[in-house]
Amino acid sequence: MSRFLSTEAACLAPYTPGEQPTDAQYIKLNTNESPFSPSPRVVKALSRAEVLKLNLYSDPTCGVLTDAIAARYGLRRENVLAANGSDEVLAFAFRAFCGQGRGVAYADITYGFYKAQSALFGLEATVVPLREDFTLRVEDYLNFPGTVVIANPNAPTGIALPRTDIQRLVESNPDRVVIVDEAYVDFGAESCVPMILRYENLLVTQTMSKSRSLAGGRVGFALGSPELISALNRVKYSFNPYNVNRLSLIAGAAAMEDEDYFRDSIAAIEKNRAWTTRELEALGFTVLPSSANFILAKSDRMSGETLYRTLKENGILVRWWADQPRIRDYIRVTIGSAEQMAALVDEIARLLDM
Amino acid sequence: MSRFLSTEAACLAPYTPGEQPTDAQYIKLNTNESPFSPSPRVVKALSRAEVLKLNLYSDPTCGVLTDAIAARYGLRRENVLAANGSDEVLAFAFRAFCGQGRGVAYADITYGFYKAQSALFGLEATVVPLREDFTLRVEDYLNFPGTVVIANPNAPTGIALPRTDIQRLVESNPDRVVIVDEAYVDFGAESCVPMILRYENLLVTQTMSKSRSLAGGRVGFALGSPELISALNRVKYSFNPYNVNRLSLIAGAAAMEDEDYFRDSIAAIEKNRAWTTRELEALGFTVLPSSANFILAKSDRMSGETLYRTLKENGILVRWWADQPRIRDYIRVTIGSAEQMAALVDEIARLLDM
Numbered sequence: 001m002s003r004f005l006s007t008e009a010a011c012l013a014p015y016t017p018g019e020q021p022t023d024a025q026y027i028k029l030n031t032n033e034s035p036f037s038p039s040p041r042v043v044k045a046l047s048r049a050e051v052l053k054l055n056l057y058s059d060p061t062c063g064v065l066t067d068a069i070a071a072r073y074g075l076r077r078e079n080v081l082a083a084n085g086s087d088e089v090l091a092f093a094f095r096a097f098c099g100q101g102r103g104v105a106y107a108d109i110t111y112g113f114y115k116a117q118s119a120l121f122g123l124e125a126t127v128v129p130l131r132e133d134f135t136l137r138v139e140d141y142l143n144f145p146g147t148v149v150i151a152n153p154n155a156p157t158g159i160a161l162p163r164t165d166i167q168r169l170v171e172s173n174p175d176r177v178v179i180v181d182e183a184y185v186d187f188g189a190e191s192c193v194p195m196i197l198r199y200e201n202l203l204v205t206q207t208m209s210k211s212r213s214l215a216g217g218r219v220g221f222a223l224g225s226p227e228l229i230s231a232l233n234r235v236k237y238s239f240n241p242y243n244v245n246r247l248s249l250i251a252g253a254a255a256m257e258d259e260d261y262f263r264d265s266i267a268a269i270e271k272n273r274a275w276t277t278r279e280l281e282a283l284g285f286t287v288l289p290s291s292a293n294f295i296l297a298k299s300d301r302m303s304g305e306t307l308y309r310t311l312k313e314n315g316i317l318v319r320w321w322a323d324q325p326r327i328r329d330y331i332r333v334t335i336g337s338a339e340q341m342a343a344l345v346d347e348i349a350r351l352l353d354m
Numbered sequence: 355m356s357r358f359l360s361t362e363a364a365c366l367a368p369y370t371p372g373e374q375p376t377d378a379q380y381i382k383l384n385t386n387e388s389p390f391s392p393s394p395r396v397v398k399a400l401s402r403a404e405v406l407k408l409n410l411y412s413d414p415t416c417g418v419l420t421d422a423i424a425a426r427y428g429l430r431r432e433n434v435l436a437a438n439g440s441d442e443v444l445a446f447a448f449r450a451f452c453g454q455g456r457g458v459a460y461a462d463i464t465y466g467f468y469k470a471q472s473a474l475f476g477l478e479a480t481v482v483p484l485r486e487d488f489t490l491r492v493e494d495y496l497n498f499p500g501t502v503v504i505a506n507p508n509a510p511t512g513i514a515l516p517r518t519d520i521q522r523l524v525e526s527n528p529d530r531v532v533i534v535d536e537a538y539v540d541f542g543a544e545s546c547v548p549m550i551l552r553y554e555n556l557l558v559t560q561t562m563s564k565s566r567s568l569a570g571g572r573v574g575f576a577l578g579s580p581e582l583i584s585a586l587n588r589v590k591y592s593f594n595p596y597n598v599n600r601l602s603l604i605a606g607a608a609a610m611e612d613e614d615y616f617r618d619s620i621a622a623i624e625k626n627r628a629w630t631t632r633e634l635e636a637l638g639f640t641v642l643p644s645s646a647n648f649i650l651a652k653s654d655r656m657s658g659e660t661l662y663r664t665l666k667e668n669g670i671l672v673r674w675w676a677d678q679p680r681i682r683d684y685i686r687v688t689i690g691s692a693e694q695m696a697a698l699v700d701e702i703a704r705l706l707d708m
Contacts, residue, residue: 002581004531004555005588006453008475014591017414028410037406046405046601052391054605055567056382060371084438087594095474099360120449120592121362177358201358213409216600227356234359237368238474240441246570247400247601251408 013119015112018319027340030317032155032184032294034213035336036268038251039261042214045254046247058246060237065244068253069221073193078226081233082252084243086183086207086220089232091117092239093203093222094147096231097177098123103146107136109326111155111181130157134288138165142172151181153189156319156332158290160189167192170199177228179203184292186211186266187273193223200225210293211266212255219244219252269293273335279345283352298329301352307331310351316344367473369466372673381694384671386509386538386648388567389690390622392605393615396568399608400601412600414591419598422607423575427547432580435587436606438597440537440561440574443586445471446593447557447576448501450585451531452477457500461490463680465509465535484511488642492519496526505535507543510673510686512644514543521546524553531582533557538646540565540620541627547577554579564647565620566609573598573606623647627689633699637706652683655706661685664705670698 001010018031037043062082069080083089094117098104103124106114118125128140134157141148148169153160170178182204185191192204203224209215222232236243244252255262273295277287280297287297299307308320308331319332333344355364372385391397416436423434437443448471452458457478460468472479482494488511495502502523507514524532536558539545546558557578563569576586590597598606609616627649631641634651641651652658662674662685673686687698 002585003529004451004582005585006449006451006456008453009450009585009588012588012592014588015595016591017411017595020411020413020415022413022417031411033411034409036409038408042408043402043405046400048397051397051400054392054396054570055388055390057371057374057385057387057563057569058572059374059376061374063376084599085594085596087596091593095360096363097358097360099362102360116592120589175357209411215411215596216408218412218596218599228358231356231359231363234363234366234368235474237370238366238470239445240439241369241371242439242441242569242572245438245572245599245602248599251405 008122011119011122013116015116019317021317025315027316027336027343029334029336029340029344030319031215032210032334033215034210034265034293035340036213036265038213038217039255039258041254041258041261042251045250050247050250054246056246058242058244058249060241062244062249065219065249065252068256072256073223075196075223078229079196079223081222081229081236082244083220083222083236085209085218086181086205087113088243089205089220089222090114090179090181091120092232092235093179093205094118094121094123095235097147104149105141105144105146106149107154109134109154109157109324111151114149134159136161138169141169145176147177147179149179149181151183152192153184153187153291155184155292156294156327157288157296158184158292158294159288160291163190163192163195167195170195170202174201177201177203179205181205183207184210187269187293188291196223196225200227203228208252208255212262213265214251214255217248217251219248269335272338272341275338276333276335276341276345280348283349294332294334296327296330296332298331299352304329304331307348311347314347316347362476365473365476367470369470373671375671379669381670381690381697383688383690383694383698384673385569386564386688387569388564388619388647389694390567390619392567392571393609393612395608395612395615396605399604404601404604408600410600412596412598412603414595416598416603419573419603419606422610426610427577429550429577432583433550433577435576435583435590436598437574437576437590439563439572440535440559441467442597443559443574443576444468444533444535445474446586446589447533447559448472448475448477449589451501458503459495459498459500460503461508463488463508463511463678465505468503488513490515492523495523499530501531501533503533503535505537506546507538507541507645509538509646510648510681511642511650512538512646512648513642514645517544517546517549521549524549524556528553528555531555531557533559535559537561538564541623541647542645550577550579554581557582562606562609566616567619568605568609571602571605573602623689626692626695629692630687630689630695630699634702637703648686648688650681650684650686652685653706658683658685661702665701668701670701
């Protein structure tokens with residue numbers, strides 16, 4: 001370990017993102033991107049005239065973007081914070097609401113970033129096991145005194161929690177913040193956004209990386225009471241006031257305003273998810289019930305590791321976690337286009353036949 | 355203070371960025387932006403084809419951008435970290451190199467963000483007064499045991515430090531990191547980049563917001579030994595692995611490759627700075643010697659506050675700090691185009707005549 005590292009930096013647990021190969025052509029089903037280009041409105045909005053203004057700073061309040069988000073969800077600007085991807089939103093939230101004497105709780109199988117960010121801020125983390133079937137038991141969190149973070153639907157399982165469960169959690173202790181990470185909510189789970197105006201202690205985070213085809217634009221946001229949003233802004237203005245660049249502000253607003261394109265994208269993914277699930281089940285796979293744009297699946301004839309490695313050798317990238325015993329038998333497959341899913345199913349059928 | 359705030363978040367000292375008005379047309383000389391649009395190469399690089407790929411994540415290693423930066427400075431990719439503006443670079447560096455038992459030292463009059471980020475990470479900050487003439491005495495830092503941060507040229511004074519002074523500081527304790535914030539170095543100060551290959555403990559941070567006309571693109575970077583860059587990456591991958599979006603990666607690389615456009619921009623700013631300095635001195639102003647794209651100036655006939663307020667009423671924005679007694683008499687004026695500077699000088703002459 002470098003002599004220059006602070007004690008705190010030595011204790012970090014950096015996140016390993018999915019492979020982003022630049023050297024070869026893969027069917028890329030490993031990082032839950034949308035297979036569809038962004039809305040034509042985004043293409044139109046990113047005009048030459050806007051590029052020529054890149055010499056000027058972006059609006060630190062992200063006005064254009066937060067207004068578009070607020071309008072879409074029937075909220076006010078004071079209910080919205082925009083950020084450089086929802087990872088940044090989560091980091092701001094972890095710093096704003098957790099610290100000495102106020103730890104954080106999350107599931108054992110969930111988005112890996114909660115662990116990385118807990119280490120970043122030196123938080124005491126309580127890791128709560130999911131049930132055997134990977135569902136979350138909300139009772140496990142009701143008496144936890146610190147901040148609770150729940151991904152809904154969960155990643156990488158895809159399993160959704162009913163909104164009534166989160167409502168119980170939010171109501172059980174109004175002095176505790178509940179963060180609901182809705183990165184994948186648009187693909188079929190019940191969003192908690194309608195509860196925001198009723199509960200001051202509920203923060204919902206979302207991203208435009210999945211359902212709005214803007215992973216490369218880095219646009220995430222938080223929705224919550226003005227009190228919670230104001231706390232997030234304290235952190236943002238201590239870290240990076242101009243956190244969203246000019247073009248992403250414009251792209252995000254345009255994407256949020258194109259409801260038809262959004263709905264069509266979702267419908268296509270849901271259709272392809274149903275088809276892929278059926279096909280894999282026909283090949284003997286167990287597929288967890290998914291409300292996201294991915295599925296977690298295991299074969300009764302081939303290990304997760306072999307599936308991951310053999311698919312990669314044959315030009316298809318999926319995600320597999322070597323370091324997670326509970327899901328080591330599974331692979332996580334992003335739901336792409338119909339053509340991509342057909343290629344995946346054909347390749348898996350071929351591998352199992354060999 | 356909100357009951358939801360962590361103790362740490364309650365202790366923050368959020369930064370106040372310069373005004374970014376969206377409601378009126380101002381001659382904007384308050385946030386040190388370039389008056390020139392980005393290079394035509396940037397405009398060309400941000401093609402429709404690239405926008406159509408925004409559904410895919412950006413390369414977390416920022417390969418295209420770090421390679422362009424490394425090539426420009428005769429370094430290797432391992433010497434470069436790219437980030438969402440140099441504020442993010444600085445935050446990563448503060449976390450990587452400072453913490454319990456390892457504080458940070460910086461000048462009393464310098465970039466306000468060092469204070470905000472010290473508070474963000476709960477660091478013990480040693481604030482070292484500049485001399486009466488606002489020059490920095492490097493001897494004050496030689497025996498400081500923690501991390502030293504020096505803006506060179508300094509902001510908001512514009513005063514540059516000779517490279518030999520920083521060399522003394524770097525050599526005086528090879529176990530201590532020295533961060534040289536070169537946000538404005540291209541406008542006339544001596545860069546420490548040529549020293550990077552010799553000193554493992556020297557980190558240089560730069561930005562494309564000023565000399566490369568990309569403030570709205572949010573592209574900053576750090577240059578240093580592979581050991582320091584690796585430490586910054588530990589923090590980055592704990593905070594936000596995909597920290598630079600696709601379009602900014604491309605824009606930054608294109609801007610870095612257009613050396614002619616860069617030199618022409620710098621030459622124009624230096625010429626306008628010299629002209630503005632002469633004109634203000636002729637009007638009785640004291641202007642600090644600047645190596646940056648701004649000047650810090652005070653009038654013998656009008657207070658800094660009156661200048662700031664009256665100029666704003668008349669459509670010209672400059673920066674003034676109410677909360678900084680040592681520079682309360684001064685205004686900071688960004689060096690813009692020849693037309694903008696002529697408008698400023700005319701307006702000031704008119705105000706002083708009234």
